Amino acid sequence: AQTVTQSQPEMSVQEAETVTLSCTYDTSESDYYLFWYKQPPSRQMILVIRQEAYKQQNATENRFSVNFQKAAKSFSLKISDSQLGDAAMYFCAYTTTDSWGKLQFGAGTQVVVTP
Amino acid sequence: DAMVIQNPRYQVTQFGKPVTLSCSQTLNHNVMYWYQQKSSQAPKLLFHYYDKDFNNEADTPDNFQSRRPNTSFCFLDIRSPGLGDAAMYLCATSRGPRGGGTLKGAFFGQGTRLTVV
Numbered sequence: 001a002q003t004v005t006q007s008q009p010e011m012s013v014q015e016a017e018t019v020t021l022s023c024t025y026d027t028s029e030s031d032y033y034l035f036w037y038k039q040p041p042s043r044q045m046i047l048v049i050r051q052e053a054y055k056q057q058n059a060t061e062n063r064f065s066v067n068f069q070k071a072a073k074s075f076s077l078k079i080s081d082s083q084l085g086d087a088a089m090y091f092c093a094y095t096t097t098d099s100w101g102k103l104q105f106g107a108g109t110q111v112v113v114t115p
Numbered sequence: 116d117a118m119v120i121q122n123p124r125y126q127v128t129q130f131g132k133p134v135t136l137s138c139s140q141t142l143n144h145n146v147m148y149w150y151q152q153k154s155s156q157a158p159k160l161l162f163h164y165y166d167k168d169f170n171n172e173a174d175t176p177d178n179f180q181s182r183r184p185n186t187s188f189c190f191l192d193i194r195s196p197g198l199g200d201a202a203m204y205l206c207a208t209s210r211g212p213r214g215g216g217t218l219k220g221a222f223f224g225q226g227t228r229l230t231v232v
Contacts, residue, residue, distance in 0.1 A: 035220050043203055045158070045223035091157060101146055101209030101221045105157035 004094050006106035013082045014114050020067075021077045021109045023092030029053075032096045034068070034075045035103070040088040048090070051075065079111070087113045118142070121206050121224035128196050128231055136191040136227045138206030147189040148221060149181060150205040158205055164189060165211055193229075201231045 003026045013019035025034070036048040051059045051068050059066050063080045079086055092106040119140045128134040138147065145166050150158035162171045164183040178200070180192040193200055207221040 042225065044225045045205060045207070047220045047222065050220050101148065101211070102160055102163060103158070103221055107157055
């Protein structure tokens, strides 16, 4: 069974600073996808960034980037130049090509942004 | 804009009274999912439709049913809601292999918050 672990229940960051959220996962699959989702107080899940396991290059979306270490089964999210609007719960998620979108989520990390 | 829309945003139902939540999408995705998210927890997949094929998760209670009359709509029926079913229900869509392309991710609606009284 695959599991996704987020070991940081909460992270605090000042505006304009950088914060890194950790995520590890356990799988025996070689082909899979990893995602970071943001869930603000409105509760809508918003896709932040995705990574395909067969791609060695780390994904980047504006101020969001990942550090994907396949051998270590680690998938961390870095938020640069943090903004107040980044405050939310962040979920790491995993799925395989066979599961196709059936996401397995970690427990989430609450990001608090202070002025 | 293409999107996933859930109605209603808030639903209050009585203990034991059947309730239906709806989801529609304009993304033309062939896969639709229902997730349950309780307070301070991660979303948990209840079931999904791959085209017209219904796929139930092993631990989803029989109290939860779903219908997908066409590509755009999917419904979640709770036959006899209990207090433990109070949660946020999230509908999501994605493109499956038969829809072509790589997996971009699952796209979520705004959710329906269900209260059972």
